[in-house]
Amino acid sequence: MHQDFASNLRLLCSYYKSIAEVCRRLDINRPQFNRYLSGRYKPSAHTLLRFCDFFGVEEHEILMPHEQFERLIKVRPRPVVVNESAHQESEHLARLQRAGISSLEKYLGYYFEYYESMAYPGRILRTLICIERQDDRVYYQRTERLREHPGDNVFHGVYQGIVNYLTDRIFMLDYETLTGNEMTQTILFPSFKNRVSRLSGLKLGVSGSGERMPCCTRVVYEYLGRTVDKQRALSLCGLYEQNSAEIDSSIKAAISNTMDENDRHFRALYI
Known part of the structure; x- marks a missing residue:
């Protein structure tokens, strides 16, 4: 016994x-x-x-x-x-990652992200994105650098998330790590060229203002390379006026949130 x-x-x-x-x-x-x-x-x-x-x-x-x-x-x-439901959730996420991890290899690296700011309507926000592979998963970090007016203190927002490639679309989901009060989802068209230059799609999130209004906006990712001077890149991030010469005119056109009169849904622009 x-x-x-x-x-x-x-x-x-x-x-x-x-x-x-x-x-x-x-x-x-x-x-x-x-x-x-x-x-x-x-x-x-x-x-x-x-x-x-x-x-x-x-x-x-x-x-x-x-x-x-x-x-x-x-x-x-x-x-x-780990309860059974969390275990099942991990299995689902792992299956999604395995489905397209090889297709994400060429997208690893750094990007400038551009979109019409949700918290500051009428201004363009440029952020820094880093997509990297860790073992059998692909993750990304999005870093915001905000200064509303010259002389104001700089605020940094850090978002971390996962990337999946499913049937010719790139799906990204992240959360804001400092306050934990926001999640965003981004869906991008892939690049069908040998070399990645720009990616476009839609971003869904909430404005950082007090009203926390759910918003959808067009977005462009501009590829910078596998390695960058991060301090230099971050120094270029922030809010820009619509007429700023520092933002390429083709990017401004690609993130413009206009709709044709026959559109029934807000759609991404493929560039």
């Missing part, structure tokens, strides 16, 4: 929603697992090692007398349990 081991195993399982969830995540047969919980059987060395890795304990610890093991567990941080 292995009652101490069985009691220790039941204690570890109590941190999870159910025994069934533990069995699914361990990929172990439920009747077999019940034998270990009953104390009638002790798992093989290989199976015991799997249990220890899963629950985050050492082999000699899980075999301790139950009262001693219980005291040990109580003074440790509680195991971080």
Whole structure:
């Protein structure tokens, strides 16, 4: 009989929603697992090692007398349990990433992003985008540099998110990391040329003003390269007037939020 081991195993399982969830995540047969919980059987060395890795304990610890093991567990941080819905969400995101990660390779690097400011209507906002690959995921960071009037303090907003490539469209979703009060989604046309120069699409978010109005605006990404002088690039970011000579006229035309009289939806412009 292995009652101490069985009691220790039941204690570890109590941190999870159910025994069934533990069995699914361990990929172990439920009747077999019940034998270990009953104390009638002790798992093989290989199976015991799997249990220890899963629950985050050492082999000699899980075999301790139950009262001693219980005291040990109580003074440790509680195991971080990922619930089933979060696990399913991670699987969905991983599947999306795998679907188009190879297609994103040529888009890695730095960009200037241009669009009509949601918080400051009538002015153009230029931000710095960095798209990079980490293992089997593609992430990006968007950095805003805002100064409403000359002499004002500079405010930096930092957004972090994920990039997916699905059937000839680039999907980007991020959140504002400093205050946590905003998410934006951007959908871009890919480049069908060998060399990426500009990408266009639509951005959906909320204005940074007090009204937090949901807004949609045309957006252009201007490719800068795999490496840049980030301080120099950030110094060029900020708010620009519509007549500013520092913004190319073709970019101004591409981010203009005009609609034809026959349009029934606000549409992106392919450039």
